[in-house]
Amino acid sequence: MICADLYLLKEQYDSALKYADEALSLAQESSTRCQAYRILGSVMDAGKQPDKARAYYLEALKNSHSPDIIATMELFLDYGKFLLENGEAGKAIGYFKQASRLAKARKGFLYRYQIYFNLAEACRASGDYAQALLYYDSSHTESVKLFNIEKEQSINELRVRYQVETKEREIHRQEMAVAKANQKIYLLAACLLILVLIAGGAWYLYLRRTKMYRKIVQQYHEFSQTEKRYVSTLKAGVETPLDSESGQQENVETNAKEWNLFKRVEQLMRSGHLYRDNSLTIEKLASLIGTNRTYLSMALNHCAQTSFNGYINQLRVQEAIGILSDPSNDTPLKDIGYQVGFNTISTFYRAFQTIVNVPPSRFREENRKLLAAARKAGNGPHAEDTETEGYPAQK
Numbered sequence: 001m002i003c004a005d006l007y008l009l010k011e012q013y014d015s016a017l018k019y020a021d022e023a024l025s026l027a028q029e030s031s032t033r034c035q036a037y038r039i040l041g042s043v044m045d046a047g048k049q050p051d052k053a054r055a056y057y058l059e060a061l062k063n064s065h066s067p068d069i070i071a072t073m074e075l076f077l078d079y080g081k082f083l084l085e086n087g088e089a090g091k092a093i094g095y096f097k098q099a100s101r102l103a104k105a106r107k108g109f110l111y112r113y114q115i116y117f118n119l120a121e122a123c124r125a126s127g128d129y130a131q132a133l134l135y136y137d138s139s140h141t142e143s144v145k146l147f148n149i150e151k152e153q154s155i156n157e158l159r160v161r162y163q164v165e166t167k168e169r170e171i172h173r174q175e176m177a178v179a180k181a182n183q184k185i186y187l188l189a190a191c192l193l194i195l196v197l198i199a200g201g202a203w204y205l206y207l208r209r210t211k212m213y214r215k216i217v218q219q220y221h222e223f224s225q226t227e228k229r230y231v232s233t234l235k236a237g238v239e240t241p242l243d244s245e246s247g248q249q250e251n252v253e254t255n256a257k258e259w260n261l262f263k264r265v266e267q268l269m270r271s272g273h274l275y276r277d278n279s280l281t282i283e284k285l286a287s288l289i290g291t292n293r294t295y296l297s298m299a300l301n302h303c304a305q306t307s308f309n310g311y312i313n314q315l316r317v318q319e320a321i322g323i324l325s326d327p328s329n330d331t332p333l334k335d336i337g338y339q340v341g342f343n344t345i346s347t348f349y350r351a352f353q354t355i356v357n358v359p360p361s362r363f364r365e366e367n368r369k370l371l372a373a374a375r376k377a378g379n380g381p382h383a384e385d386t387e388t389e390g391y392p393a394q395k
Contacts, residue, residue, distance in 0.1 A: 003015075003019040007019060011046070013043045013046055013047060016039060016043055017040065017043045020036050020039040020040050020043065021036075021040070023035075023036045030063040030064075030065065031063070031068035031071050033059075033060075033063040034060050034063040034064050034068070034071050034072065034075060035060075035071050035074075035075075037056045037057070037059040037060035037063065038056070038057070038060045038071075038074060038075045038078055038079075040056040041053045041054070041055075041056035041057040041060060041078065041079070041082070042078055044056060045082050045085075050082075050086055053082060054082070057075070057078070057079045057082060060075050060079070061075065061079070064076075069102050069105065072102060073099045073102040073103060073111060074111075076095045076096070076098045076099035076102070077095075077096070077099045077111065077114065077115060077118065079095050080092040080093075080095035080096045080099065080118060080122070081118060083095065084118065084121060084122050084125065089122045089123075089125040089126040090122075090126055092118070092122045093119060093122045093123065093126065096115055096118050096119045096122060097119070099111070099115050100112070100115045100116070100119065103115055110146065112138075112142040112146075113139045113140075113142035113143040113145075113146055114139075116135045116136075116138040116139035116142055117135070117136070117139040119132075119135040119139075120132045120133070120134075120135035120136040120138075120139060123135060212357075216356060216357055216358050216363075217358070217363060217366045217367050217370055257295075258295070258298060258299040258302050258303060259299075259303060261289070261291060261295060261296065261299040262299045262300065262302075262303035262304065264289050265285065265289060265296070265299070265300070268285075268288065268289065269315055273319070274288075275312050275315040275316050275319075275340070275341050276316075276319075276339070276340060276341040277341060278338075278341045278342065278343050280312065280341070282296060282297065282308040285308075296308070312341070313351040313355065314355060316340040316341045316342060316348075316351070317340075317351055317352050317355045317356065319340045320336050320337070320340050320348070320352060320360065321356070321363070323336050323339075323340075324336070324360060324363050324364040324367060325367050327367070327368050327371050333345065333348070333349075333360050333361060333364075334348075336348070336360070337349075348360070
């Protein structure tokens with residue numbers, strides 16, 4: 001029935017006729033038969049077949065005594081229009097009035113203005129112009145009411161749509177806020193992971209550097225044994241070339257004069273600690289041993305494999321190592337630097353780091369850890385003697 005009604009409104013009469021016939025063949029209730037006959041009558045009326053249209057409308061009236069008031073009201077309205085078009089205004093007025101009573105009982109605002117308009121047309125056709133005017137006024141009033149109702153419905157629809165859109169925007173805003181919060185959490189997690197990786201890397205480097213520092217300190221302890229023997233030979237006046245472990249092995253191509261000159265420098269430095277003089281220059285040293293700057297520089301280059309400044313800094317750093325290796329010596333690093341001959345603490349730090357590859361403060365720290373471990377084990381270096389061999393303490 002719905003399909004037939006829709007096709008009728010669209011004026012597609014063949015389709016409306018098809019679905020109305022099908023609905024009529026399946027109809028079991030009088031209200032359904034009433035609607036089917038009404039649609040068939042409307043289709044015949046539109047097709048200019050008034051006899052068939054009347055017959056269908058009459059069949060519809062026979063089934064109009066049903067609880068479906070809307071179907072009956074539509075039948076009275078359509079049949080009234082048919083009668084009005086075919087010159088039967090008097091009969092049409094009767095059916096329009098019945099439709100009006102049903103519309104009032106049903107509060108059918110959508111039908112009232114149509115019913116009143118058709119009543120006005122029927123009264124005008126029958127010559128009752130006064131009544132026609134009254135019905136025209138009623139039709140206008142009902143149309144205004146309907147307009148207001150439709151307007152109110154439109155406003156309500158807009159209000160509902162606005163509320164829905166507002167709610168959707170709020171939901172979207174909350175979703176965006178959640179997404180931003182999740183993004184911040186992911187960013188914080190990523191930053192935390194990066195920090196953990198950086199901290200892990202830093203800790204790994206710290207452990208690796210600590211291991212390297214301890215190895216260097218251990219090597220300097222072992223080196224001190226060789227250095228002790230070398231200093232003893234210098235004090236005894238025995239002309240023995242440097243041990244290979246000291247890094248100062250005699251070059252076979254170096255002439256005897258340069259070697260003897262270097263030996264005199266070594267005896268003077270080791271015995272008299274001349275390197276502690278922070279104003280010592282190569283000219284002053286050359287004058288003390290009775291030679292000139294050129295010969296002295298050549299002897300140091302060939303025998304010590306370094307320059308005058310490098311040679312002096314090595315001696316100063318070696319004595320600083322001796323002081324730092326004594327766990328009972330708490331002399332500040334600044335004072336140690338001045339004691340061994342450096343003019344500034346920065347020069348001392350730079351020279352120590354360059355030669356030893358360990359900062360002086362870290363050397364002292366790792367040395368004390370090694371000594372503590374050796375005492376605990378009872379079998380390591382300096383287990384009984386805590387004084388570094390080969391490097392005399394500052395007097």
